[in-house]
Amino acid sequence: MRVELLPSSVGPKSSESGDSPQFLVSYLVNDSVVIDGGAIGLLADLDRQRKVRHVFVTHEHIDHIASLPILLENVYERGPNCVEILAAADVLDFLHHDIFNGRVWPDFFDLSTATDPFLKATPLQAGASIERAGLTITPLRVDHCVDTLGLVVDDGDAVVAFPSDTGPTSMLWEHLNAAPRLDAVFLEVSFPNALHGLACETGHHCPATFAAEVAKLTRPVRWIVVHRKARFAAEIRQELKALAIPGLELVEEGRGYEFP
Template sequence: MKIRVLGCSGGIGGHHLRTTSFLVDHDILIDAGTGVGDLSIAELRQIDHVFITHSHLDHVTSLAFIVDAVGDMRDRPLIVHATEATIRILREHIFNWLIWPDFSQTPHNKPFLAYSPIHVAETVTVDSRMITALPAHHTVPAVGYQLDSGSASLVFSGDTGPCPEFWEAVNKIQNLRYLLIECAFPDQEKELAVQSLHLCPSLLMKELAQWQHEAEVFVTHLKPGQIEMTMQELATYSGAYHLRILQGHQVFDL
């Protein structure tokens, strides 16, 4: 299993900042932020599954454009895996004929998109690759994901504030190699982090204290303009944790 970072920023600004999306091998996306826009038409056609963490625009904005760009070139619908609550939001607020066509209903003889509900702790297997929804705590219904090749796992928290249930699930993963964890704000905006159910360096340290295993840790979803400040604060807190910033175009092998 090869995981390519298409985008991992908490916003846009500059040629290198793309919002969250990861390409798993050639046919699976985890989230569909603006990073998807860098894929070619040929690459977009190969995507069969999209696993959505939550409905916020920076994680779903390219979903509408994928089906619009290549839906008529494919012989089967793009399958969107998400919680029932997230699917309801996508139906009501994006694919609603007002913001974008409902491609789960059109074309009538061959819809471009299909929804597949997923529940926390449920595992979806795609050609021996196992993707499990993990608990998260955000302002809208949200999950993280464990990607398991069988020999190693990567965990992506998605957007989350403090969430003991997330760590309870992560602590059960025996083959964890990489942990991608959000840290959206610096500590000077801790109040905003708390209100919006995100993490900042001091909150992240409290979360990591619940972790019982070891893996390589990368922080993601940093806000443009605050990246250097946030990483400086993390460096003062990190102690035993060697925290690195997730980079666009980074590749993980499992």
């Protein structure tokens, strides 16, 4: 399985920032499946955008959907082959009525016909696995400030978990502890420890709660840290380093991760 967290910043970074800031969330999995629509519509290589057939949306926050309307505009072609958006029913309803509503962007839901669709919308249910593009994808509820589905992706050779935005949670770790295989977890840390209270209130992690989540998993795995808020990125990096968690690494945007 090949996974890339798409870059989401433009131009040269400032010298003190250390690494590229992550503003938006889009993972490209094996070229044709995308998890979250933050940055996918910004890919300069339009051929890569055209290969996208399935976009899973974990929740409706803007950093996870920002360029989804741009992707759909970019890849539309007359005929039956359209992009499929997969999300919880309430997220699909939000996308239709608050984004694709004929004002913010064209109503691609109602404009779609059987022979000439702009998009196909497929509701996801927590715990119900779905097969797309040779991948088995299992959505599971996590604990964020809005209803959010984490995703576990299995290609038969490797299993990778994308919990999306979440604070301390349990069902996901129970599922992963019982799974026959797990290669990596792309887990978020949004805030530094000084903002532990804010992290808890908003359903995010700080390094201290991240470490507690690591302890919930009963197997060694690659922990790939994502979603550091740009203004706290350096502070979070220091705090994570001090924890010395085995298998922990900071994500590199634009790097193609191969699993296994």
